[in-house]
Amino acid sequence: MVQPGEEAGLKEKIVAIFVWIAPAVTRELITSLPNLRVVGNCAVGYDHVDLAACAERGVRVGYTPNVLNKTTADMAWALLLASGRKVVEGDSISKNPSTSTFDSNWMGQQVSGTTLGIVGMGRIGYEIAKRAVGFEMKVLYHNRHRKSAEEEERVGATYVPTLAGLLGESDYVVLAAPATGDTHHMMSREQFAAMKPTGVFVNISRGTLVDQDALAEALRGGVISAAGLDVTDPEPLPRDHTLLSLPNLTLTPHTGSATLPTRQAMVQMTVDNIKAVLQGQPMVNEVALPSL
């Protein structure tokens, strides 16, 4: 806590930053802190950290992979089930006694025995696939790199070399790819049009992967049946954003990793990463910075 009168010289004193998924750690911020040595990013995604600026200044960046895989995969499933089976709409009906529960409008999509398409089969994507086994789903995945035959077999996942191929075959499409220049707006009009009209779209990655105008059009026009988003661009969405008026959209406020044990593990790992740098030790999990 900065006390009145302490601001002078404060920037020179800062050697470490602890940051969540926001605010952005910009070049301007990094440049303004002459003695900064480490950014402790308390998240697995680090698209909000200017890595080039960190590399240029010799500032190291820590992050928190693995400890949130299962919790975030659980959230993907929460959104998949809520969107597919109209849980949030059902909640409103249940609280409005004038509406019949047997109205056919409230029928959702089949989950068990259908096909799940996972876009981005990293650590979180793999946990999402594991959970599909109990639902007897066929699992397809699209990823930069194909998994080993053993890894595929363990979760019964089939690699699909093209995104379009996966979209057309899947009843549920879950986005779990990282935010990079290559994945920006990877889901746009053409991709939603490639999905089944009964298809359900879920995003637990970053909002920037989705063209939100295209998603709103797809949801409004029946191009797909429903969507569940844990992430948007920006977060939160402005109150008048068109997505907020759509009944077939379920939204959560970027709470994919938000359970006490997981958040405690993330905070501990971030503190350990920061301490390691300040003590001249290797970090527990360090982001590889771009070469200069």
Ligand SMILES: O=C(O)C(=O)CO
């Ligand atoms: O760790 C991340 O990248 C998150 O999005 C936190 O849920």
